[in-house]
Amino acid sequence: MRALVGVDWGTSSLRAARLGAGGEVLEERSSARGILSVPAGGFPAVLQETCGDWLGGDALCLVSGMAGSRQGWQEAPYCACPAGFAEVARSLTWITPGRIALVPGLSCEERGLPDVMRGEEVQVFGALGRLGLQDGTFVLPGTHSKWVEVQDARVRSFSTYMTGETYALLRQHSILARTLPAGDGAAPDEEAFTRGVREAQAAGSLLRSAFGVRTLALFERAAPAALASYLSGLVIGEELRARAPLPREVVLVGSPALTARYALALRTLAWDSRSIGSEATWHGLWALARTLETP
Amino acid sequence: MRALVGVDWGTSSLRAARLGAGGEVLEERSSARGILSVPAGGFPAVLQETCGDWLGGDALCLVSGMAGSRQGWQEAPYCACPAGFAEVARSLTWITPGRIALVPGLSCEERGLPDVMRGEEVQVFGALGRLGLQDGTFVLPGTHSKWVEVQDARVRSFSTYMTGETYALLRQHSILARTLPAGDGAAPDEEAFTRGVREAQAAGSLLRSAFGVRTLALFERAAPAALASYLSGLVIGEELRARAPLPREVVLVGSPALTARYALALRTLAWDSRSIGSEATWHGLWALARTLETP
Structure with a gap:
């Protein structure tokens, strides 16, 4: 497997990690360059500053979180639930084909009301793998808490609590x-x-x-x-x-x-x-x- | 019955009315001199400015609302529920004996948690009289909505919603x-x-x-x-x-x-x-x- 760089680009912070072939973290960096601090067009430069030295060769860089929002690097359209690895992988928004991609967030709908998340879906997929689960209720507490229902390793639905x-x-x-x-x-x-x-x-x-x-x-x-x-x-x-x-x-x-x-x-x-x-x-x-x- | 001046002294506004023998409003004034705008010790002067001309002779002045709070003119201790006209009348805090009084607010308690109001109890008593009721559920919507349960013309309990x-x-x-x-x-x-x-x-x-x-x-x-x-x-x-x-x-x-x-x-x-x-x-x-x- 070629080199992998993971980026979690949120509203107020940016985290990046160089990952090994087994998913282990070889090196990790973080900064306060959340998307709100990045001017329009400034995303490539901030990524380079943060981890340009990891992006040589044929490295693959996957970016999750608010970087894929309308206020971010580029809008990565939401992937509709139910959605698992396969649907999300098919829905990546490539910045540089084959090299740098934005991971889409998920959307679902209940009673005619849409709900959305960006970044939390990757955490849920990671938790499934780490804990060896296929099903469960996942809670991601925070500014906007997410309650995520997973069945057969796919997110069926979720709800946001402010x-x-x-x-x-x-x-x-x-x-x-x-x-x-x-x-x-x-x-x-x-x-x-x-x-x-x-x-x-x-x-x-x-x-x-x-x-x-x-x-x-x-x-x-x-x-x-x-x-x-x-x-x-x-x-x-x-x-x-x-x-x-x-x-x-x-x-x-x-x-x-x-x-x-x-x-x-x-x-x-x-x-x-x-x-x-x-x-x-x-x-x-x-x-x-x-x-x-x-x- | 002698002349009566009613004052509703809230956090951000002040209303005063000269009332007739049957409770009819003869004259009404209002200003932005809520208690937050009055410096310590400044309450008598603001009352005089607002309606000093009504307070001559043997006029009685009853003041309800936040003027009776710790941040107001003088703290008028809460009257505990259940409470009706009689309990409130007995619990007035007299500024000038027989002439100017602060009407106490009410307190009640549920599950070990106190609740309080100041001014709304007077509105409920007024509504009872105007509508000829002895019982009912009264809702006073606002910044902090009050739901007031009345039985036999006495407030049994109430709850605040923010x-x-x-x-x-x-x-x-x-x-x-x-x-x-x-x-x-x-x-x-x-x-x-x-x-x-x-x-x-x-x-x-x-x-x-x-x-x-x-x-x-x-x-x-x-x-x-x-x-x-x-x-x-x-x-x-x-x-x-x-x-x-x-x-x-x-x-x-x-x-x-x-x-x-x-x-x-x-x-x-x-x-x-x-x-x-x-x-x-x-x-x-x-x-x-x-x-x-x-x-």
């Missing part, structure tokens, strides 16, 4: 910001967090539960430091409430800090999970490259 | 702001609004439904102008979803534009409502003054 963004809005811009300490500084308060997760189930809507952050502060029933954890529990708990009843087990894909927080929320509600890091991206891009070489 | 504030956060500060036109300009799009109300019931959480505003724009399935109405329907629909099943009828108290929007959302879900304007405040303060005079 969880991380909603937390940030309430934390920074709402009336609750007045009673919350600036910055997350301290370690999360597990007791306050799990209380929030449970309250989310009882309240039935974040519109209702969120005001409790203010009144707990008003009546001095909770320390300001605990309130940020409580709010985090309310918001993540709301995501879980909306998904209930959950499948037997979910697979969490993401950074250790975030998957640990979701695992705790799931445990609070007596649900099982296992976690895999976002290096799943590299395994997914490697598996995709293998699909390309074995038609 | 509906208006959440709409503003999503509208102005979230990723959705990028696809929504600035300013609400055009009249609401009723079809888009009711579609949002229905989708809120199906989606089960605003965390899930809100992202549809982005994807509808991305796939050019809805005009930008319609999307703001769709989002409004999602948010108000979420409030109603969280309350379901609703009682036979709810009484909406508030401005005509807002109560009309809620009435449409309720109708979309086949629920009945009737509406009363926020002048209910004056009737509530007048009824409270009458309670003071007939011990």
